[in-house]
Amino acid sequence: MNSLTDFVIVSGMLLGIGVYGLVTKRNALRLLFAVEIMINAANLNFVAFGQFLFASNAVGQTFVLFSIALAAAEAAVILAIVIVAYRLHHDVDVSELKSLEG
């Protein structure tokens, strides 16, 4: 657990799990979980490359701070949509939410 490759491998596994969840699941909350996992894989990659490849440069860490804040905003909006959809349909299966289609 001390070379750049190890961190990139963990990040790749997280991204693969996220893609699997995004393809398989139909529950809106599970989709949110998958997206959060993929965002974390990307953040891990940013920090790993920034810490290993640059001598004295905090750009990787700074970018991840912004990314975490954006992910929090996104999660708040998605959860609000989930609650509204549940009130209207009593279901959060995304294939059932036909009324959201444009």
Next chain:
Amino acid sequence: MAVVTVGGALVALEADEIVYGAIGLAGSLFGVAALFFLLNAPYVAVFQVTVYIGAVAVLIVFTVMLVRQEKWAKEVAPTSAAKIAGALTGLAVAGVIIFAAVSSNLSGDTSLQNTAGFLQIGQLISTGYAPVLEVLALVLAASIIGALTLSRADKEVSEE
């Protein structure tokens, strides 16, 4: 740490009860925070714990408990064809990334040479990236207003 992270992610997606899935997601996020500590980035790690586990995970657990009812329990199981397709896609993505990482010469970098800490992050945020910070504040405010409007407008509709 890697085991906690990847295992938590698997639990988050595959647990039968969705509350356990939320707790598994929190475990996975905690593992990522520990990996940030290992990467000599304590500020990002603390930020991850505060925002993700302190806010997002708790928000998700609250939503799950608010929304969950009897009908909620019977989650539609994916067909085996969808499961196989998803597993193949995920394995392909992970395999390509892992193959690229292993076959490159990245493993030569075994020393954490970055000594940037709070000071450099603070200087970057308050000087060069100050516009980004402002835009991010606007995005956060807009998202909060949007979330409030969404859950409020519905209440008025259902009362009519």
